Amino acid sequence: MGQIERTETPAGGKAESILAAAKRAFLAGGFGAVSMDAIAREAAVSKATVYAHFGSKEELFGAVIGRECEQRFAGLSAGELDPGDVRASLMELGRRFLHLVLSPDALALHRIILGEVIRFPVLGEVFWRAGPERNLQQIQAFLENAAAVGTLSLPHPRLAAEQFVGLVRGEIQLRQLLRLQPEAGLEEINAAVRAAVKTFILAFARRANASGPQSPGCTTN
Amino acid sequence: MGQIERTETPAGGKAESILAAAKRAFLAGGFGAVSMDAIAREAAVSKATVYAHFGSKEELFGAVIGRECEQRFAGLSAGELDPGDVRASLMELGRRFLHLVLSPDALALHRIILGEVIRFPVLGEVFWRAGPERNLQQIQAFLENAAAVGTLSLPHPRLAAEQFVGLVRGEIQLRQLLRLQPEAGLEEINAAVRAAVKTFILAFARRANASGPQSPGCTTN
DNA sequence: GTCTATAATTGGATAGAC
DNA sequence: GTCTATCCAATTATAGAC
Numbered sequence: 271m272g273q274i275e276r277t278e279t280p281a282g283g284k285a286e287s288i289l290a291a292a293k294r295a296f297l298a299g300g301f302g303a304v305s306m307d308a309i310a311r312e313a314a315v316s317k318a319t320v321y322a323h324f325g326s327k328e329e330l331f332g333a334v335i336g337r338e339c340e341q342r343f344a345g346l347s348a349g350e351l352d353p354g355d356v357r358a359s360l361m362e363l364g365r366r367f368l369h370l371v372l373s374p375d376a377l378a379l380h381r382i383i384l385g386e387v388i389r390f391p392v393l394g395e396v397f398w399r400a401g402p403e404r405n406l407q408q409i410q411a412f413l414e415n416a417a418a419v420g421t422l423s424l425p426h427p428r429l430a431a432e433q434f435v436g437l438v439r440g441e442i443q444l445r446q447l448l449r450l451q452p453e454a455g456l457e458e459i460n461a462a463v464r465a466a467v468k469t470f471i472l473a474f475a476r477r478a479n480a481s482g483p484q485s486p487g488c489t490t491n
Numbered sequence: 492m493g494q495i496e497r498t499e500t501p502a503g504g505k506a507e508s509i510l511a512a513a514k515r516a517f518l519a520g521g522f523g524a525v526s527m528d529a530i531a532r533e534a535a536v537s538k539a540t541v542y543a544h545f546g547s548k549e550e551l552f553g554a555v556i557g558r559e560c561e562q563r564f565a566g567l568s569a570g571e572l573d574p575g576d577v578r579a580s581l582m583e584l585g586r587r588f589l590h591l592v593l594s595p596d597a598l599a600l601h602r603i604i605l606g607e608v609i610r611f612p613v614l615g616e617v618f619w620r621a622g623p624e625r626n627l628q629q630i631q632a633f634l635e636n637a638a639a640v641g642t643l644s645l646p647h648p649r650l651a652a653e654q655f656v657g658l659v660r661g662e663i664q665l666r667q668l669l670r671l672q673p674e675a676g677l678e679e680i681n682a683a684v685r686a687a688v689k690t691f692i693l694a695f696a697r698r699a700n701a702s703g704p705q706s707p708g709c710t711t712n
Numbered sequence: 713g714t715c716t717a718t719a720a721t722t723g724g725a726t727a728g729a730c
Numbered sequence: 731g732t733c734t735a736t737c738c739a740a741t742t743a744t745a746g747a748c
Binding site: 299300303381382383384385386387389391394406433435436437439441444445447448466469 | 521524604608609616623627654659661669693695
């Protein structure tokens with residue numbers, strides 16, 4: 271234990287508090303509307319200290335957004351889903367997805383990245399790989415399992431995964447991004463996922479000699 | 492003919508050229524990165540003239556974006572679609588939608604609005620009503636016609652319209668917004684719409700005692 | 713309405729002491 | 731590494747002549 275550098279900040283030095291302050295500021299106001307003075311003030315350090323850790327405003331912004339992408343979309347695996355119970359598994363996947371993308375921080379991150387992707391093209395790649403691409407691969411993996419077991423009938427799993435994401439998202443995410451509704455309601459999320467899963471199953475569940483717990487008829491309920 | 496004010500500008504005075512220059516600048520660079528000097532320079536007027544027509548940068552921005560929303564999403568009607576030919580009509584609706592939202596200007600507008608909706612909350616409402624809401628109503632109107640004729644079986648037309656939009660959009664729009672693909676390919680648009688229409692019909696076309704031109708079986712083709 | 717010139721403020725970045 | 735104080739450039743907005 272030779273290099274303990276405990277000064278007085280509660281969590282990991284000033285670099286962390288600068289990143290935390292910058293994250294709050296950028297996610298709330300975007301890139302252009304936030305000044306380095308404001309970040310330094312909120313982090314309770316001097317502006318020179320900010321520049322000692324991050325060479326420019328652009329570099330600080332990139333560090334904040336990149337870290338946020340990695341942290342926010344980490345830790346999802348598709349292993350524990352049951353390919354035999356398609357409805358429950360799709361409900362779980364859809365709920366995870368909507369809870370993630372409709373959280374206030376994720377919405378703010380989405381707005382920032384789309385607003386600044388022209389000026390910072392690398393953010394588009396970073397965000398896509400950390401979030402949507404990972405999500406698609408997870409869903410595609412489950413769909414392939416279900417197709418192998420025989421509960422789903424999909425000619426093109428990757429395309430079906432994109433369609434499932436589209437069905438779940440609908441226009442809810444856009445309404446939230448545009449701030450047309452005050453908050454993401456939990457009941458609303460469940461209802462949207464339920465409707466999407468129902469449509470997806472109507473389209474892709476095996477119907478000929480099906481033996482699952484679905485209703486035997488073809489009514490839309 | 493007493494008040495003809497033809498000076499020398501080719502189209503409608505300096506206010507129009509200011510708006511045109513501001514539109515180009517804002518759509519290319521966003522709000523924060525564009526200066527009033529640059530707009531005045533590109534419009535070939537002085538900065539004082541800009542302020543004589545628009546009281547502030549915010550006001551000019553709002554005028555540009557509001558006008559752009561209205562112009563871009565105008566002129567779509569659902570009357571000429573045939574409720575009897577569901578596949579062709581949905582293909583047409585989907586193609587219109589994707590061509591609209593994947594055009595470079597619409598993508599730029601989308602990025603700007605999402606990036607600035609926190610600072611300009613009214614833009615969210617303006618954009619939603621001019622674009623997505625109008626599109627949804629058009630699709631919903633067709634779906635209700637098709638349900639009335641009996642070619643589709645939909646318990647909730649509004650929800651089905653949102654699901655159709657989600658199916659058509661998939662993740663293509665996001666990839667374009669993030670600039671992960673150089674351009675919206677025309678073949679890609681047709682393929683995406685075709686896949687979405689196929690899934691939608693699988694889920695919602697009347698199957699019991701159907702008499703349409705669809706394939707009689709339940710294969711996913 | 714339109715221009716030139718300028719006021720007044722802000723913001724990114726740095727120098728130099730410790 | 732950290733701070734105080736400061737530089738320099740850019741930006742919004744306006745004053746005053748025509």
